[in-house]
Amino acid sequence: DTGVSQNPRHKITKRGQNVTFRCDPISEHNRLYWYRQTLGQGPEFLTYFQNEAQLEKSRLLSDRFSAERPKGSFSTLEIQRTEQGDSAMYLCASSLDDRGTYEQYFGPGTRLTVT
Amino acid sequence: DAKTTQPTSMDCAEGRAANLPCNHSTISGNEYVYWYRQIHSQGPQYIIHGLKNNETNEMASLIITEDRKSSTLILPHATLRDTAVYYCIVRAPSLRLQAQLWSRFKAAGNKLTFGGGTRVLVKP
Numbered sequence: 172d173t174g175v176s177q178n179p180r181h182k183i184t185k186r187g188q189n190v191t192f193r194c195d196p197i198s199e200h201n202r203l204y205w206y207r208q209t210l211g212q213g214p215e216f217l218t219y220f221q222n223e224a225q226l227e228k229s230r231l232l233s234d235r236f237s238a239e240r241p242k243g244s245f246s247t248l249e250i251q252r253t254e255q256g257d258s259a260m261y262l263c264a265s266s267l268d269d270r271g272t273y274e275q276y277f278g279p280g281t282r283l284t285v286t
Numbered sequence: 287d288a289k290t291t292q293p294t295s296m297d298c299a300e301g302r303a304a305n306l307p308c309n310h311s312t313i314s315g316n317e318y319v320y321w322y323r324q325i326h327s328q329g330p331q332y333i334i335h336g337l338k339n340n341e342t343n344e345m346a347s348l349i350i351t352e353d354r355k356s357s358t359l360i361l362p363h364a365t366l367r368d369t370a371v372y373y374c375i376v377r378a379p380s381l382r383l384q385a386q387l388w389s390r391f392k393a394a395g396n397k398l399t400f401g402g403g404t405r406v407l408v409k410p
Contacts, residue, residue, distance in 0.1 A: 274335070
């Protein structure tokens with residue numbers, strides 16, 4: 172257990188529905204990241220926050236995706252009008268950026284299945 | 287961030303050392319080598335990182351060649367629980383440090399770029 176928690180662990184939804192995932196990082200970590208991982212592939216970066224500011228977004232993050240970290244603590248990732256291609260593991264990670272080199276601590280992920 | 291090349295898969299005998307190679311011939315002077323692993327159905331786990339000196343921690347050792355174009359992760363006594371996908375990642379220091387120290391250089395960003403990794407199977 173890295174100290175990063177994600178909920179729910181599994182989500183099955185029908186195409187067209189909206190889903191929201193939550194990530195609770197390690198409490199003192201100021202950076203929070205979202206990645207997506209499809210079967211057989213390595214994780215792909217989606218976006219990251221420093222405190223409450225969203226500083227970088229990947230081209231993978233289409234208009235249907237939105238992420239927030241309102242108080243610089245937990246974060247939510249929402250997918251609107253889900254498509255079957257959204258089926259993947261969504262991973263959250265956090266880090267403490269105080270020296271420039273850092274380790275990211277990953278949560279267990281939320282597995283999304285869109286039917 | 288520089289690209290890395292790793293073998294797709296490798297087997298290792300339980301109790302023996304596992305040596306995982308990684309090529310990163312285009313690595314830049316300020317880029318670090320990171321290793322993560324991902325056990326089935328879990329999130330990636332940080333193992334170790336280094337710049338140019340060899341590094342060792344409780345999990346593994348990292349050997350970086352003098353020209354820094356390749357590195358080897360060593361698991362000294364592999365166990366069945368070490369069966370996982372191992373990722374070698376090369377990246378520059380975080381945005382904030384680069385901004386502080388080398389403000390004239392373009393910031394590298396903060397994401398980890400995972401490749402395909404090496405699928406390591408530890409056999410009894």
